[in-house]
Amino acid sequence: MGIKLEVNGRTIEAGKGETILSALNRHGMHVPTICSMKDLSPSGACRMCVVEVEGHDKLVPACSFPIEESMKILSHSPRVLRARKTNVELLLSNHPDDCLYCERNGSCELQSLSEDLNIRERRIPGKRSPYKIDKSGPAIVRDPAKCILCGRCVRICEEIMSTSAFDFAHRGNELRISTTFEKSLNYSSCTSCGQCLIACPTGALIEHVQFPELEESIHAPDKVVVAQLSPALTISVAEQLGFKPGTDLKGLIIAVLRRYGFDFVFESSFGGDLMIVEQAEVFEERRKEGRDYPLITSSCPAWIHFIEQYYPELLPELSPLKSPHQLTGTLIREWLPGQLDRGKKEIVSVVITSCTAAKTEARRVEMTQDGVPVVDMVLTTRELVRMIKLSGLDLEQLEPELPDAPFYSSGSAGKLTGVAGGEVEATLRSLYHKATGKEISPSKLHRFRIHKSFREMTVMAGKREIRMGSVSGLANAVALLEEIKSGKRKLDLLEVMACPDGCINGGGQAIPVDERVNRTRSKAIYDLDNASSIHSAHGCPSLQRFYHDFLGEPGGKLSRDLLYTVYTKREVML
Amino acid sequence: MQSEKEFLLRLAQLDATELTSEEQGRKDLLKRSTVTRALVMVNSSTSGMVAGAGQSMEAIKQYVADRSLDIELAETGSIGLSSEEPVVSVQLPGRTRIFFRRVSADKVSSILDDLFHQVVPGQGVIGQLRHEGQEAWADVPFLDEIPFFALQKRIVMGACGIIDPFSFGEYVANGGYSAFLKTIRSFTFNEVCELVEESGLRGRSGGGFPTGLKWKAAFKTPSDQKYLVCNAEESDPGAFMDRNLMEGNPFQLLEGISIAAYAIGSNRAYIYIRSEYRDAIRRIDNAIKELRAIGLLGDNILDSGYNLQISLRKGPGAFVCGEETALIASLEGRRGMPSSKPPYPSSSGYLGRPTVVNNVETLSNLPVIVRKGPKWFRGIGSEKCPGTKIFSVSGRVAMAGLVEVPMGCTFDTIVNDILGGAQKGRELKALHVGGPLGCMVPVELMNVPVSYENLKEKGLVMGSGGILVMDDKTCVVNTVRYFMEYVDKQSCGKCIPCREGTRRMAEILGSITRKPEDEEDHTSLERFKGVMQLESLAEVMKDTSLCGLGQNAPNPVMSTLKYFRNEYEEHIFKRKCPSNSCTELRSWFIDVDMCTGCSICAKRCPSEAIIGTARHPYFIVQEKCIGCGICYEVCKFSAVYYK
């Protein structure tokens, strides 16, 4: 602090090197932005945050202009407001008049800007750029006609996810966001992580909405419709449904889904527990072999897509297991028909998750049995909220219900997988038990719960040293993998989550209103873990029973047949 | 006998008085003050080649071969008379050099025949150069007597079209590279900055920022590497002065770049030149090679301890890359999108290092400023704007070309006195100065002394110096629409006001200059509202755009609305183009005497506006006519005309 400047006639203090925008925001003065992104360098492209500064004859972008001593700023003068309003009117003049039919109706930033700036007439008529919708991929739908060219998706895909599936192409009013040679998205290097959907201010990027297809099956007498809920999902919908942020609504969601028409509602965290136990077996085998590189987790479908494309040489280090929801899905398809005396094809298996990459994953050839996908449909958190609203049920009047046996988790280990670092923490509990026969006190690992994109910790399990690491955000993963490949960093177990902060920030989540949302969600998961009485996956009675009744031994023949899969090198077509 | 290389280096460093008589003789030959055999110089730069200089050169070679003559055929640049190309000059031993205009291939024989018989050809003579000791041609004006040359002050452009741009020797013999050698031998980096600041040189690309100050900012920023970039991305339509300087006198530019690089403490310079300027690239490439061979580029130049490397980078083509931050982005291998300033390139530019971007004309001024001193430079032009400016003038003017005048000269002098004013039978209406980002200057303001400040006072800009001359038969609104459509295509698209604003403004201007298919939707009121919107959009664009392109794109519209509002009103309310050049606002009629009733026009009319019965004269319904002119094109009997 220490630099004094004048804003709208009042003196405020700001720090050296601060931008006008950050100084204004800190003092409660809100200036609209479109292209500005937290933690990334300012672009100054959209010109929405322009302000008047004495001594400059043109308006100045607050996001990139540094403050100076005795600066005199007007942030909401008539000249500034007119500029902002004209900017938005210009955007609207090239935008489809489709609000009522748009997926983002009610959550669109262009709508809010138009509202805030009191735009009440179609002042600027003109031709609209003609573009076609790209519905090629199973997960993400692109509608360039609604794109306002803010560039957030490009920056996230490039700077946070190191993928660059698309970039700006052409120039001037031909400017558009495009994949290479304008091919469809499934042709490009896109991993379906969905971070672009979260970043997009309008309806230009949305997920492939599939729940209307459920209509046919959900009330058909010859179909058994089952759902599995992911751990990150249940603590992420509170705000959308009128509850306090962070409240775990699992019980109420289960109640709604049963009334909606689902015959069974399971939990993906069962698959999470399962994966942890099987992963511990794999870890042991590798330890006996003596490997230079860590065991890398395989629970994140977008990460799998990425490693197959860009790090095929590290595939031998990858855990051979499917992701938790695919594990649960496989067992549903294997075990449930026998129990109900129905055919395998009569089960309609639905995963409800915060992940968009799971939609693409469900279409992988490796995730089919006899040509039929193990999981029929993947729905996102946003789709679930729509379904709940469609059902007309008032959640406050329902009683929470329990998930169906046997695919539920009575412990908290599987739930931890929803947050970055959680899978490793939970796996370590089982590794410790394998090494020493005792349970580690969970609080000993709480040091691992720092809010950083890369965390590491060395734990002594008896005489064994286990170096654990967790990285989220694919660009961070790339940096770390290069260190590992060059030998600069040594780890025994590494968790990679494509989405920064893990599944709680998945591509399918509700569009965050502010940056504190992720912290609320991770805290909610940690709270669930702290409050639980069963902290380990191997100690989970629900899982132990299933091994006893059906699967046999962890790492046994049935596990290998059903739960293991093959990951192979994938060529990027362009 | 010294080697060529040693001789040239000696020549660059010594005064004339210190030369031996043998050396003086060699120098005279290099300078072509005398020639031992006939010299024919052809302007083989782009302006010449486009007019057919290539064929002329072939014709000359053929002529010489047929007669087994021993002459020297050399290439040169343009003297600036672009509409009179191809220009060919001939210097016989003992005689002055004489210049000819429009020497197409078929004229070569007769001109050379006459000259080799010591006879002045009857037609096409421009003038002769003054050479001491050489016999002048009778009844031929000296170049410095002709208004075109007499009223100019060609301190930068003087050698273009006179010297051979491929000959380093000729450049040195004319005083070249003495400035650079003086710089690295006698001045510190800072002293050069001070010298240039004292001279008052300002950036010639349009901004008019004091060059010395820009250099100082870069010089003062500590860094392990600094860069000097020459902005030769001259995509401004109608501007070709930089091209001419590069094709006509590339060594001068390179000397200027060397001086500038030294001043900011840089040993790495780039020339960013648009790839379409193939000929300029060829000449500069050659010049760089020669400089390397002689040791004036490279490590430890002439034992001074100073290293310098100059590289060419071909710009892949984008008008916006003339903006310095966009240019730097392009050099870095990125899309040429400008970025916000601050940070300025002089503190963080190419690869994050201090970078100075200077225009070709600015850099070409440096050798003469260092050679003759800042005080001399200050004696030319005006107090706030010393020096000269090169203007490229084209359009409806008697002679199109390049003109270098002292700052403070008026447009009146440039267009009327130097270039002959309007074309025959027409009257000047306005000048559009500065290209698509420039302003329309009405005839009444043509006597404003040209300087950055004077023009700004009147709400006008100089731009890079392109002047488009408009007469009573050119439509102001149509020209402005052309410029807006150009900017629309060239906008990088990064910021909202420019990307969307230019598109909408182009559409509004289009609606004014065209007839819509359905008159009902486009009443005068709608068009008038469109013009109101032009003004408000223009103000927001000026205020809010990220870079100079968007900020200046509204200039043509704003200046024409100020000075030519009546033309807009005629287009909007009377649906007429006063100069009759908006083809789609023309009123088409059928001459009943010429029309045979063949009905082809009626069949081809896209709006079914022509009616009639076969073998009787047809009739155009004005209300339905959209003015496309197809009927005029298909009529075999010339029965269709417009008013």
Add this chain to the structure above:
Amino acid sequence: MENHASRIEDILRRFPQIKRNALIPLLQAMQDEFGYISEEAVASIGSHLSLPTSKVYGLATFYNQFTFSPRGMYHVVLCNGTSCHMGGAGELLNEITKLLEIIDGETTRDGMFSLEVQSCIGACGQSPVMAVNGTYYSGIGVKEVRDIIKQYREDAE
């Protein structure tokens, strides 16, 4: 096009330094060699410079120099600079469009002609200016354009 790949390799070898600022010169070399930028060129440049192909494509589409479909046997360049526009470039363009049935950036179906409209070649004293495969024609009108195109057609046959 068996040697298409090897010609690409030859060009890549001329740029051993893996740096971002080699991208434009590399693309220019490809454009000069083949007359257009192909998918293979983009993919190979991407892997050579370790750049995502979307960035290579995004950059190539920004600039005028790079085209994505092969040029015709005769490449027609028409200047649409200010002076040439005043001199009637618009009418010349209409005529060429009528004769060849292509617009700016396109190639005729028989591969004989392609059209590029440039915004100012810099020879404003000679407007309007047209070039075919580097041969210039200046100060021409609609009739001359017809004759010129006709001549090239006949030469080809």
